[in-house]
Amino acid sequence: MGSINLSSIEKWFGEAQVIKGIDLEIADGEFIVFVGPSGCGKSTLLRMIGGLEDISRGTLSIDGRDVTAEPPSKRGLAMVFQSYALYPHMSVRDNMGFSLKTSGAPKSEIEEKVGHAAEVLKLEPLLDRRPKDLSGGQRQRVAIGRSIVRDPTAFLFDEPLSNLDAALRVEMRLEIAKLHRKLQSTMIYVTHDQVEAMTLADRIVVLEYGKIAQVGTPKELYQRPANLFVAQFIGSPK
Numbered sequence: 579m580g581s582i583n584l585s586s587i588e589k590w591f592g593e594a595q596v597i598k599g600i601d602l603e604i605a606d607g608e609f610i611v612f613v614g615p616s617g618c619g620k621s622t623l624l625r626m627i628g629g630l631e632d633i634s635r636g637t638l639s640i641d642g643r644d645v646t647a648e649p650p651s652k653r654g655l656a657m658v659f660q661s662y663a664l665y666p667h668m669s670v671r672d673n674m675g676f677s678l679k680t681s682g683a684p685k686s687e688i689e690e691k692v693g694h695a696a697e698v699l700k701l702e703p704l705l706d707r708r709p710k711d712l713s714g715g716q717r718q719r720v721a722i723g724r725s726i727v728r729d730p731t732a733f734l735f736d737e738p739l740s741n742l743d744a745a746l747r748v749e750m751r752l753e754i755a756k757l758h759r760k761l762q763s764t765m766i767y768v769t770h771d772q773v774e775a776m777t778l779a780d781r782i783v784v785l786e787y788g789k790i791a792q793v794g795t796p797k798e799l800y801q802r803p804a805n806l807f808v809a810q811f812i813g814s815p816k
């Protein structure tokens with residue numbers, strides 16, 4: 579379960595239209611990457627899917643259910659940002675289990691889910707550490723772990739690696755690809771990094787000022803860019 583359907587989605591901030599009618603069908607388990615220049619609306623679109631921004635017009639459905647007006651908590655999605663605000667006074671284990679604890683999950687369930695997330699993300703040896711004793715990449719893994727424990731229908735990532743140095747970015751990109759293979763969950767991933775887009779995506783959505791310039795597999799976009807904008811963005815020789 580994790581198909582997501584966007585139908586004629588628009589976003590207006592006052593008089594300014596930032597998202598100009600987006601239609602997109604995302605299949606269960608697909609890895610979708612949004613790319614496009616700064617300010618083209620990637621974060622706004624992702625935030626609308628996550629429920630952090632109202633949808634001005636159009637319809638959003640998840641697994642066939644209209645969630646356009648539903649609050650984030652009822653959408654079953656997990657959002658992972660570049661600024662991973664971990665609780666500094668809590669161990670990795672408690673950071674990962676915190677949201678389950680606040681929603682009243684029994685201790686045994688919390689232990690099981692945190693254990694599973696730690697295994698998937700290779701965080702087992704770090705469970706008793708505090709965030710300050712972790713590297714940037716390890717912290718980002720804990721942030722992802724916090725979202726895994728809630729068994730989300732889909733993951734939404736907004737430039738999750740942009741705060742990391744180049745070597746760590748490569749390592750974490752491979753981790754995220756592995757995570758997708760293991761969990762088989764739908765993932766929507768925003769980046770301005772072409773390498774991340776080309777290597778992670780099943781399909782890439784190229785956004786140009788609030789509109790879709792092209793949707794396709796990395797290969798399709800590279801070999802047959804719809805226009806010069808896409809070609810320049812993907813780096814193909816058109």
Ligand code: ADP
Nearest residue numbers: 591594596614615616617618619620621622623
């Ligand atoms: P991206 O993530 O692709 O860089 P954003 O989605 O952050 O782009 O922004 C798209 C456009 O919407 C930009 O022109 C930005 O200035 C504008 N925008 C984003 N959030 C707001 C807001 N809360 N109020 C007004 N304008 C906004």
Ligand code: MG
Nearest residue numbers: 620621622736
């Ligand atoms: Mg953004």
